[in-house]
Amino acid sequence: MNLTLAPDTVRLARDVREWAIENLRPVARKADRDHGLSDDDLAAIKPPPFDGDPASGTLVLPPPSKGVTHRDGQYVVSGAIVENGTYGDMIFMALSRSGGIGFKVVELLGTLEQQERWSSEDAHARFVGSGFGLTEPGSGSDAAGLATTAVRDGDSWVINGSKMFCTLGATAGYIVVFATIDRSLGSRGIRAFVVEKGTPGYEVVKPNENKLGIRAMPTSQLAFDNVVVPLDHCLGTEESGPTSFRSALATLNTTRHLVAGMAMGVAQASLDSAVELLLAQRLGYTPARWSRIEDEIREMSSALERGRLLARRAAWLLDQGLPHGVEASIAKAWNSPLAERVCSRVLSLLGPDGYSEELPFEKWYRDIKIMDIWEGTGQIHRRIISQHRMGSVAAAT
């Protein structure tokens, strides 16, 4: 058994980290203040040392180094890239305007023809980004309680409703919109529909919410007012329809390990940067306090390493095609509060340098809070973990 990354992955991760620090940190504060990365700043960012989008499962694994026979799989490598990219700054996740997990949903649920239209390589070029339209103002954790409807009208579907917290929604070439065709069927009545940008009735109500953190990542509110789409925009077949919602939720299991990795990336960046500053200010502390600070730094570093391993395990299981849902939940539910505590502790230790906008720590403190919320809240993951251990009786209320 081995939990160490392959040498090629280590090299790539290091390259990504160096690239992220050099390219993302200088623009991060401005992007935070402006609630977005300007086109000029985006254009100035050098291409990253990898091809494809690790967040949406389209990473192109680089060719192996000479003589290398053992390599990590796509998900493990993607996890390492995401952790080190977000080590630079969370705007790493907003860079790939051609990304988005809508593509993954199409791959998972769509027919071959639908995959060709909306998730092929060609589709990635035609549709700049894809969105995942599930959460609504009235339904978050209770995703099956959504209110957006799709009513069949001849050879079309007519969609009405609204979605929020749609990452990259404002810029996405299309949104995969979850809507119910029959509320009485519960989750079995939910289907996924592709709604392309520009379809009449589809409106970006709010391109980017005003948020506590990750302000440069567009988090959009969308409205669907009698949006008419052809029948073949409903992903899958009549037979696969009733299970499509549950299958789509499984998509989230393929990205949760990435969130666990992001949490480690941001927290590690905060800790490493704090150590530099603390060392420079060492003489300001009494010997007893400095000794305690050194102990805390060691403890935080060890804890982050354990969190990293949890994320890596979930990724490895994905690469092996093995069940991974509960491991993804464990990684996300464990890593997110751990990262929050590290960022908070850093803030406290740095005092006025921690809360000042002159330095990135207060931004990282704001950014990190989303990790325990998106891609399934901490409560939901604890429910998943409990029920895995104890059955459906666990955490029933």
Place this chain on the structure above:
Amino acid sequence: MVQLAPTPEIEELQSALRSLARNEIAPEAARADRESAMPAPALDRIAQMGFAAPVDERFGGQGIPSALTMALVAEELALGDPGIAYEVVLGAHAALAVARLGTDEQQARVAEQALGHPAGLGSLLLYEGFGRGPDELRTRATRAGEAWRLSGRKIAVVRPTSSAFAVIFASSDDSETLAFIVDGDRIAQSIVRDDNVVGKLGLRAAHTGIVELRDLTVDDSNLLSTDATSVARAAASARLSAASVTIAAGTLSLRYAAHYATERETFGKAIAAYQGVAFPLAEVEMGLDAARLGIWDLAGRLEEIESVSELTTATTSAVAAANSAAYAASVVGINTLGGHGYLEDHPVERWYRAIGTLLAIDNDCLVGQA
């Protein structure tokens, strides 16, 4: 004997403060945070009540509140907004330090300035970061003939450019903690970082900054007291009031999240019906209550404690408990609202930022962690 019922005077005071917080502070909170600006009407009302810069009745003021009363006042004001309360309360403690430690002449001078508010408010130069308590200050007061030279770095200084007077806590060459009063413009000249200019995480309604004193020359007429215990009590009282602001910020998060939990439904029930939602809120409630009682107990006993070391250690412990409880409240507050808690649409994110800032101001790594 144990007695937890407030006196009629305290009840009346709390009622008036709650009304002020609800009607004049809270409605201004979001804008004050957004614009980093203290709302003048709210400040005027607080001053009318005698809490912006308390002055002894002998000098025309409304009297000097006890450390416990001030902690209660701080919490009630902060339940309107922690940022607004922080500037007011810490500024008030500059006047309180003069009342506790100063000569009649010094008190009279402050009274003249303070009662001519709004320009007559104070600034407190106490905190230095690095977990230092008042008995470990690095700001030095060095004798130079008949004068004193003050040198050191103070953080989270309220009204760094606009105070009428400032109280500086410093350590003498004999390691005694002293307190001095100077005109506010001498502090304004020493500011090295204005948080209103560079921006800060939270408490944005409070104007704060970092001040570096470089051989600031004063004389004995500026010296408030050489009695170490009295000076330590003044510092402790200020820190406990700030900790009460922290408790209030946590309480705001708890109340808002708890109310939300009773209204927001998921899986067919109010989310409060789920133990996974309700129990963390209950934990937060317990922690805040325990920390609050610790502050009240210590504030009520300050005058009985003679040891400077005990005053400092006990205060640091009470502050740490407040920080820990409030931090937990701020996290649970956002978590309860889920994605909505992360949006500026709800105030929990503002209290999360405020608490993060408060934790960074008064924090000793040797005593627990948030």
